[in-house]
Amino acid sequence: MEEKKAKFYFQRREDSSSGHHCCVPQCSASAKFNSVLSFHTFPKDMELQKRWLIKIRRTNFTITNHTRVCSRHFQSTELIEPSTPSGRRRLKNGAIPLLFQWNNFTLPAQRPSVWHRKERPETAMDIIQNEDPPMDEHLPDHDYCSSAEPAALDLALDHTQHLQAEIASLRKQMEEMALSNKFGLERFAASDDDIRFYTR
Template sequence: MCGRHFQPGDFAVTAGGLRRLQSGAVPLLFSWNEYTLPTLRQNVWERRPRAEEPLLDLPADLESEDDMDTAAPDHDYCLTPATAVMAAEMANENEALRQNIGELQHQLEVLQLRTRFDIQRLAGSDEDTRLVCYIQALFQAFWKLVEPAVNTKMVRITSAQTASASSSEVSQPATKLPPIDELLLFLMHLSVGLPLRDLAERFGIHRTTASRIISTWTHFLYILLGSQRLWIPPEVVRAHLPPEFSAFPDTQVVLDCTEIFCQTPSSLLLQSEVFSAYKSHSTFKAMIGMAPLHLCLACMQDP
């Protein structure tokens, strides 16, 4: 192949004047391309026309970056009377929105307090407390008596295996409800006879949790109150004997019977033993005794 098929740059001249073909040269010139190479097509960026950027005639003292004045202007030309009024209106609107948010937060706290059933909701209202268990003052007094033993002697009932555990064991971590609310739930179950599903809905817990709370407090109060002295000394009873018992100065206790609603057992034999014709329901019967110093005239006149 002759040198006509190579470009002029593919040859190199040696020191002796000889014309040699460079290594790697490729023949590109032929008769079908008329021994010429086509011009390379420009890319899109090079083919797209663009407007020329105007040259700014800067003063001689501003041509250098070091000499440029970077100080902030002493006037805010963007602030017009219209924008100033708009800014004031936005500030007033933000203040009104803050007040609305505060009122809504207060209403939300009130609604949460109304929907949450606990001792705080009943605080200060003996009528509400009497509706579910006892008078507020008596409830608080009873709680103060049992509170010291709650954290030291209470055994949480979690299964049938732990139901017979000794009361001297240390209690497990607290449940979802505070201990005072657990006592309120237990007394509501005893005094009003509310079912487990109703108690669970009121206190926001599961029905199984409500059942375990009742079992726990039943065993706890049985051990705690059963260890207390049953009879008040006779001299104390005589010293505080109401005037209604002046004809019976040797009275020590007034006896009565009571019934507590209970679940209907599945055994027919147990149903016949616990069924009450007076209450038309399954109940636990018990005899109670109360010292006369705790009675009042209204209780004595109650038929």
């Protein structure tokens, strides 16, 4: 089955005497039918010309005085808008056509360089630089935004009371044991036999 190419019909501009058209393959832009686009000549610098030819996929192409590339193929940051209504749109120095039908008039997302993608062990200097400087500001002691649930508070209160009772009981036992183990006159005062035994 034969593929049908989409055909676009343009209305010819009344004010256009220019016959410029874009030399990029798959681009049918013409100054006769489009007053919005601007058409730019190839740069005089031979290296930049070669880069343009590679980008527009025309390596064995003869450039003439009438050869043009339309503004659709340049990023908007590469174009210099005219300062007057009758002025011409120009290109910045070193501008290269990058937007084409074969890349959907978009640029691929820039990948990080190998240096940034590759994980490296941290050096002592990196660790020192990554450390946070000491903070002078005082952090609050309390978190006023959070509130405990009442059931959790009741459980915590019961547990606290139980632990306090256990502590009191253990202290009492400890005091009793301390008194019973004390080696002194009070321990033997009630028994004459014990005093005779230890004082012989």
